[in-house]
Amino acid sequence: MRQQFLGVTPTPRRYAFQHAGLDRAEHLRKDAAALDACWPDAPVLILDVEGQARFAGSDDQPEFPRGGQCLAQRPEIASFLGLDEGGQAWFALPAEVLPELPAQTLDLRSAGTRWAALPAAVFAQARALLHWQQRSRYCGACGGALVLERGGFCARCPQCGIEHYPRTDPAIIVAVSDGERLLLGRQASWPPKRWSVLAGFLEPGESLEQTVVREVMEEAGVRVDACQYACSQPWPFPSALMLGFHAQAQPQPAQVSEELEEARWFTAAELRDGAVTGEVRLSPSLSISRWLIDDWLAQQP
Template structure:
């Protein structure tokens, strides 16, 4: 399977949308899209939750008349279009979000739940809207001169209002590598401090300035687990707007199995196939859910190493424990 096909299987990545970046400054064209009956608005409240249908069958997207009725003054950003609709994002700040959601027969849903529960297109659209609106809240002032900015290009650019500066700010994405490292018939997993006992995942970290993705893989694995990587191959990618990352998945091979745990991890160890099978069977092992590309990396390694399918072994033990009331 190609990397592009693997990426399409990752949560938030299945978004077949024409973003029409070249037309974001065409005010007449945008106005015509919003006046069209096919315009749809994805609504997010201030804490980043999106408005979904009460039956959780998809996003509860608003028509233009509904947007004007509930959030007439809220900023609107163009997301893109397909053959059925044009999509916009709305930051719901003008009225009480809970009351409006109930009136619209919707419910507010967080992005992690949406990634596992909504159709792939809706989950991807939600992730896109959340990332864009989050960036807008972080670029209200120019980082060069401190003056206020104004949003232009349908919400995809912030322009400094200082006539002596006029710096243009664009949405940022923070690249991060996430990697499954193999040694013979074992894979390397780690546990962060504070994680519940039995919870393990692949290693990950942000790419630093002046660093290739492969260099980041080598550095992060050595910093976190003291393991030296000799080869790595790209697996797939995943939008990860928590708040603004792009996860770049890799499979790698260790030069030797020596482990020296660094300060970022509580523990790291090699898992053979039998360790994973037994741990999942007796619930002593909790692996990341399908929400994360980490799950796909472990799935890929297990399939390539043993021919087993992770989906047939997983249990329903939650990766994230419910919050205490």
């Protein structure tokens, strides 16, 4: 498929987890002495078994405990997340290793809209990393128990020597337009009147552009003529990376598929008026899907 630049000026990006985040400082992951020295004063993201953060302070102004307040010595299970702009190290820790936990809890979706950009991005990183660790306890090749190394970013099998690394699942998310209308779909499990752009995971051997074409055809029966990459968003629910596209298609009927309850074209006026009247409920501002819709609307008269 021919890739084509669409010639639009994107709107400012205002979705969650887009902060530059921490300097991952990969060179420190093997330096146990350096990590031990960082531990006492380092902010620690504590995550419970449900993936929620545990902290002090308030939901809008979280206060993270320091490593020395959690445990006197850095445990091997503590994951080194990186360094902030001031050179401060950050760690993540599963809640079950602590004798006492901070009282406040908050899920990642809520933190993405309520916390400052940096701690929200750090929470997203910690959530994805610890989710992988919890599900990577045994070697897929020989069944041996895995040992975490490199600051929590590698799980090595002492039995066969294979190293396992965190996985991220790439998925496309695409705003398809026929020049005057935007293609949206809704799933049966969503709240009434909720609509969003189409999305789907890459399959083996596919390019991103091929995935855009396949997913739009599978979900809505619409053939894409051209697409252009727009932006990306880490989506650690639990471990995806959303790769946003704008795409063009010829005017053609949308079809219902097994994946969607309904798919249809909307004019800019229908989306704007529907958002005011409540007849159309768009994706929340947390997600890249809403940014893609707003970006398309910004280009329409």
